[in-house]
Structure formats: C-alpha cells, structure tokens
Amino acid sequence: MNADGFSFQVTHRSGKARRGVLCTPHGDAPTPAFMAVGTRATVKGLTPRQIRETGLHIVLANTYHLLLRPGAETVERLGGLHAMMGWDGPILTDSGGFQVFSLSDLRRLDDDGVEFRSHIDGQLVR
Structure with a gap:
C-alpha cells in the first residue's frame, strides 16, 4: 500500500500475526513498535537525540492536547510539529x-x- 509517501510492507507472518515496516516521508518505523509518548510534543526527560539512542523510531503525540496547548497557530508559527519538537523521524498523532x-x-x-x-x-x- 502506498499513499503520498506512506506505505506499509509486511516482512514476516506467523499465523495471524505480522511484522512489518511503516514507511513515511520522515523515515521508517519497524512494527510492532514501542512509541515514546510525547503527548504535548515533548518526551519528558529525553532529548530527540536521546530518543534515537534508545532505538526508538517513532514518537506519539496527541492532537487534542496540542490544540489546547500550545495551539495550532503556535505549532504552525514554529514550522510544524517536527520543527517544534526538534524530531526529524516519524510522528504518529492520535486524533x-x-x-x-x-x-x-x-x-x-x-x-x-x-x-x-x-x-x-x-x-x-x-
């Protein structure tokens, strides 16, 4: 499957389970994956470099919390979520x-x- 630079490739199956790679314009994330939780666009206690050093490939943020604080205008003014976070890898945003x-x-x-x-x-x- 491929849509606007996003794709998912299955790399292994075992029964109903599967392993794969989520490919995004900001990099690839193997699955299943543990995601660092950056609800408000920051992973508490870790810099983006430290997140990478842990071996994590993707960060989770929350649209509801970002809408309330800092707000969509602030995120846009700071160059978008990746720039604001200082994270160049994939970000999954919960709705x-x-x-x-x-x-x-x-x-x-x-x-x-x-x-x-x-x-x-x-x-x-x-």
Missing part, C-alpha cells in the same frame, strides 16, 4: 477522539463535529 468521549461533560456533538470547553481555561473550542 484526540478518546478525550471527546472521556470528557463528555465538557463537550457537545453535532453534525458539524464537536465543540468543547477546555479543561485548562474553560475556553470554547470547535
């Missing part, structure tokens, strides 16, 4: 969908999407 449901007291769903109040400052976000 934030879990928070949409786990913070149900703070959100409203409609046909156009979701609107919620920030748990940080109460600001209305759409």
Whole structure:
C-alpha cells in the first residue's frame, strides 16, 4: 500500500500475526513498535537525540492536547510539529477522539463535529 509517501510492507507472518515496516516521508518505523509518548510534543526527560539512542523510531503525540496547548497557530508559527519538537523521524498523532468521549461533560456533538470547553481555561473550542 502506498499513499503520498506512506506505505506499509509486511516482512514476516506467523499465523495471524505480522511484522512489518511503516514507511513515511520522515523515515521508517519497524512494527510492532514501542512509541515514546510525547503527548504535548515533548518526551519528558529525553532529548530527540536521546530518543534515537534508545532505538526508538517513532514518537506519539496527541492532537487534542496540542490544540489546547500550545495551539495550532503556535505549532504552525514554529514550522510544524517536527520543527517544534526538534524530531526529524516519524510522528504518529492520535486524533484526540478518546478525550471527546472521556470528557463528555465538557463537550457537545453535532453534525458539524464537536465543540468543547477546555479543561485548562474553560475556553470554547470547535
């Protein structure tokens, strides 16, 4: 499979299990993979160089948390997520969908999407 520079290649099968390589424009990540969690675009206690030295190939960030802090405008102003993080490898971003449901007291769903109040400052976000 290949779409805009992304592909997944199966390298080994065993029953229903498989091993492969996720190929991205920012590098390859073997799977299955342990991902360093950089929810807010930083892996606490490690520099990007140290992350690489651990043998990790991919970092996980969270769109919901990044939207609230530092905000999409800040990420864009700093040159995008890779530049802001100082990480040139693959990044997997979780959509934030879990928070949409786990913070149900703070959100409203409609046909156009979701609107919620920030748990940080109460600001209305759409």
